[in-house]
Amino acid sequence: MKILHFSDVHCRDKDIDEIGDCLGEIIQVAKDEQPDLIAMAGDTFDSRMIRLDSPSARLIFQDYSELADIAPMIVITGTPSHDGLTVQVMEHVTGRFPIHVSDFPEQLILLTAGGGFLPLKKGSTEPQPKALISCTPTPTKQYWEKYGGEGKSAKETDAEVAQAMGAMLANFGATAADLDCPHILVGHFQVGGAFLSETQQLIGQDIELSRDQIGLANADIVCLGHIHYPQELKPNIFYSGSIYTKDFGELHPHGFYIHHVNEATTPRTLISQFHETPARKLIKLKTDLTNGGRSVEAMMADGEYDIEGAFVRLEIKVWQDEADALDLQAIREALSRAADVDLRIQRVPRETVRAAKLLELQRLRDKIREMALLRKEQVPETILAKADMLESMEADEVYEAVGR
Ligand SMILES: [Mn+2]
Structure with a gap:
């Protein structure tokens, strides 16, 4: 079985031409490779405030629909500040095959015939699914806070969320054991030990899973988004990275993966190939x-x-x-x-630097002298002497001295 895996499109009007070129490359490779499934692992848009008539939205509708002409497609939601709920609209975009948008943890089966998705049900009558797909979009703290227990500090909650995610993945693994088909985990979260780009900041994202926790899902392949640096975390966890150079610090390659899951071997084996997109340096x-x-x-x-x-x-x-x-x-x-x-x-301007120095000076005499330098003026010594008087004498003493 062949899976095309990409993520972190971060579509925005500002870079629309480059993003269009990179998505175009993905479509071209998809046409050549004819994958059985296309997995988009989150962050379709760069902002949750996306207008549906914007160039970004139109590009995504057009290109995702072209991809859905080639293979069934799973799109999971990414970081809430990027994707928001806008990406749900994609579910109404179809090609020859459906696009399933996942904004909540769920398991789906990919049907052998027709390429449709069905929610996994215990004792499903589908005789032989082509694959089991476990979706884990960004774990929002709000959700777990609501369902996981109240009155917990943020730190405890982060640890609890990671633990709850681990338990959920173990559950996914248990269900997968009942089915004789490849198990594909698609997720948008951070894995401990992954490399970051020089400039990527993980804001509001402190939930981190270990490779051992992910291992509990017992997936044949783990297709992740969120981290923009494309990488493989052994044995079978992949970040496909951002498809274009979003920021100046992203000096690494940009692209996407084609993963082959070989079903003829026991256990199933994996060959993954990274394809570069024509991203700018x-x-x-x-x-x-x-x-x-x-x-x-x-x-x-x-x-x-x-x-x-x-x-x-x-x-x-x-x-x-x-x-x-x-x-x-x-x-x-x-x-x-x-x-x-x-x-x-x-x-x-040198004046700016001098003016800053002026603020640091303590004595009036020094301030006047510095100000004069700034204005290229001469200060008579008598003025400086008067400044000293003002600072060192009482008012009536000054009056007397000057009035003499
Ligand atoms: Mn991202």
Whole structure:
């Protein structure tokens, strides 16, 4: 049995062309490979506030429908801040085969004939399902707080949620033992020990499962989403990663998996192949020339950065009065191997730095002197002497001294 596994599309209007290209690659490979099942492991959209007439929604409707023309498709909901409930609408999008949207833990069987899904029922009359699919969308704390017990601290609850998830997976494993077909676990959660991208932040997601807990499901293959760094966690857990470069820190490859579950062997064996999508390479470079930073030419000279074909964002911090002396021609020359350069020059007025210093000074004499420097003025010593008086004498003493 062949499964196409992708996740973390994070569809948003801003990157619609690139996302379209990457989804296009998935569709092309699906056409060539003719999988039996397409598993989308969460985070279809980048924002829960998605308009149904937006370019993002239209791209997803169009492309998921094309995928559903090739094979039955499971879409699980991802992080609530990304997918919200918008993704449920996908259930009404169909091709030749159905799309089943799963927003709650459940087990489904994939029918041998027709490619439809049915909820698993004990003692099901379906003689020989093609596969059993266990779906575990993002475990929301709200759900477990509601059903798992009240008055618990967040920390206890996180641990309890992980424990409840473990118990649920063990249950899934027990049911799977009754069926003689491949068992596919599709989930959107964090696994202990997985690599993160440099920039991915896991906000509000502290529920982490161990490989042992996942092992209790006794699945032939575990297709996960959520972590954007594509990786295999032995023996059979896979993150397909984000399909395009969502942020500058995602320097790893982007793509999706084709998994072959060989049913002829006991136990079943697995061959997985990663396919890359035509994602852009995004590289962010920074140098602070007001603080001894290297010139761009020097940064490029030592070969530390591989900018070949990349989209480079370069941030240069420079003194305002030295900005004109920057050799933009030479900088662009140094970056000529990049596909595109977004040059951002931050000009720092020296006054701003001096003004900050002004606030730190304690004595009035020093403040006046610093202010004069800033305005390029001379301060007569008599003024400074008067400032000293103001700080050191009582009011009537000052009156007397000045009035003399
Ligand atoms: Mn994601």
